[in-house]
Amino acid sequence: MYTGTAASHGIVLGRAIVKLEETVTALRQKIEPQHVIDEINRLKDNLKATHHQLETIKQQAMVNMGEEEGRIFEAHQLFLQDPEFIGEIEAKITNELLNAESAVADVKDLFVAMFEGMDNEYMRERAADLRDVSGRLLRNLLGIKDTASIDSDEPIIIVAYDLTPSDTAQLDKEKVKGFVTDIGGRTSHSAIMARTMGIPAVVGLGDMTKHTQDGDFLIVDGTTGEVHINPEAALIVQYEKKMQADALLKEEWMKLVHETSVTADGHRVELAANIGKPEDAVDADKQGAEAIGLFRTEFLYMGREKLPDEEEQFEAYKAVAQTMDKDRAIVIRTLDIGGDKELPYLNLPKEMNPFLGYRAIRLCLDRQDIFKTQLRAILRASSYGNIKxxxxxxxxxxxxxxxxxxxxxxxxxxxxxxxxxxxxxxVGMMIEVPAAAITADQLAKEADFFSIGTNDLIQYTMAADRMNPDVSYLYDPFNPAVLRLIQYVIEAAHREGKWAGMCGEMAGEEAAVPLLLGLGLDEFSMSASSILRVRRLLKHLHHSELKDAAAHALTLESGDAIQAYIKETILDKI
Incomplete structure (x- = not known):
């Protein structure tokens, strides 16, 4: 058994598809002069096959992730039609009598080095695109199946070092039923994507890719963080029974879709969804979201070659407003670019510490042309719904x-x-910088609401990179320092008659919900797949008892002690 971080609830049994990170190695061979034409024809056939694959991936991305995400792959297709790129490959085959695989590998290395040596940041970014396209072409030439196109009647579990946005765009959601990754925590991209897709995931397993082979039978428990490779029949039967129990539980949860979020003693809170694109609002609605607590608008700006204009943004915000009815709030976060989210076409300077640098509101206050365009689009869309x-x-x-x-x-x-x-x-603001939390009493006089972004607040408070496994012991949402900041922010908002929400991943954690209720949190915004589970939990909690429990929890010395206290005194009694 292997144990990692439980990143997305649920259990899945299925066959492993291992996504290795290392570059495909070309089988270097010389060819006879009389075989040059045949080799060029083989190259052309595989260029067509690769182009067709990319077209399929593009269409899947447009359906699953949005039109702009799909356009990423149009740029990839252009490489396959670039006469300079293809001409160099054919010249290698003709002049040096290399097989197509070797020619592709050599020319790819040449062009990648050229792109990476350019001063223009956007052109340097094209090196990654070229590696991706060339790797796909090489796999086709070598007869290696792509993980996204493997035919299987069984559920598939992706085993990877990590998963990128492009990786997730290629996945067939009907087949892929779980993620397992070597790195990452609950706030890593792969974990958030798993929760968005509503599939189990375990991350931060260390070297799972080295212990797993394609076709291995896996049990992935996204609730406990356990992963089993080729388990015995008795364990499979045990987990199948757990899955049946989970399925029945989810059926019960679905009965709560149209109910309000209220505790056993009648205390009302709002359960909202975090979304990244307009289509996500549809799923949030189906999962019973009472609001959109965070619309991450940066995804409208990513995976493209220029800024979205006012009209395009207006239509996106309007679409979300029309999905939710007039009474349900839609909190639109203004552009949050920087840190691990880059826009190559802005040619932003490289920074030593990008998470502490020129990003988010700092960028917008400086680039008012970008900021004003977005604000105009949001304001125009506000006529169609309860937009904040x-x-x-x-x-x-x-x-x-x-x-x-x-x-x-x-x-x-x-x-x-x-x-x-x-x-x-x-008009509200996120609390994710400790300085803002400490001066929340001043900010609450001028902001209409607060939304606590725990993903960043924790890493800034603890000076611990949330993606670095070596300091993961510090990245703890239950750390007393973090909880005291949260308490102070909520109390500051309430003193001014303002509401306080939370849109960080902590808002959907089962052990955190009673604690946050006791601290007075008004709104919980989370992945849509978590809403019904939290709504069910609320029905078993008594708000009148949680204030004292939260106060006692904040006197404890560690996050582990606080979690244990909440579990023993509240969760285990439900």
């Missing part, structure tokens, strides 16, 4: 005031143009 604006990474009252002044200017422009918008639109 939220600024990311505010660190000071000065930044909040600067952002609000720009918003006021945009509002005035729209009034002069006689463009309708909600004049009473609420």
């Amino acid at each position: 604006i939220m600024y990311p990474m505010i660190a000071s009252l000065r930044e909040l005031r600067q952002a609000n002044q720009i918003l006021a200017d945009v509002k005035q422009e729209l009034r002069e143009e006689k463009v309708p918008f909600n004049e009473e639109i609420e």
